[in-house]
Amino acid sequence: MDDSVGAIGEGVSRSTYEVRPEFDVAGVGIGRWLQSLTRAGQVQVRDGRLQLLTSYGREIDSAPLEEVRFSDxxxxxxxxxxxxxxxxxxxxxxxxxxxxxxxxxxxxxAKAEADRGSLGD
Known part of the structure; x- marks a missing residue:
């Protein structure tokens, strides 16, 4: 049976339905100023959102990429x-x-800014 046809449990692999993140790095220390939230967390970007996760995969915080800023x-x-x-x-x-x-x-x-610019015409 073809893995891309049928319902889950009928030969379809789970990976068929999973969306791979655009960015995924583990072992990240995440803190809020002096408080450490996790020493081995994970940062993922998936579907236009940045997610901060604990080492157990629990979400600490997330936001659309347009609402993420980095300090110089x-x-x-x-x-x-x-x-x-x-x-x-x-x-x-x-x-x-x-x-x-x-x-x-x-x-x-840049993409969000371009979309706003083209929609404003």
Whole structure:
């Protein structure tokens, strides 16, 4: 039987219905100023939303990419300040994932701005 035909339980794999995240990095330290929320959390971008998750997969916070901001100020080490919705979080990310995430959010902001500009005509 073809895996893409039928209902779950009739040969269809679960992955057929799962949406892969556009960005997914684990082992992220997530805190709110001096309070550590998780030392091994996860940052995901899926369906235009950024999600901060605990190491157990429970959502800490999420917001549309248009409502996510990064500060140009970096704390010591591999940390960056992110504003998700209206809440500030201190994220501990390696350099490459941090650059990738910032670029993904920058592109989302540019697309949203372009959509607003084209709709305003």
């Amino acid at each position: 100020w970096y704390a010591a080490g591999k940390r960056t300040l992110a504003r998700v919705g209206g809440t500030r979080y201190l994220l501990r990310l390696e350099d490459q994932p941090r650059r990738d995430l910032r670029e993904l959010v920058r592109v989302a902001h």
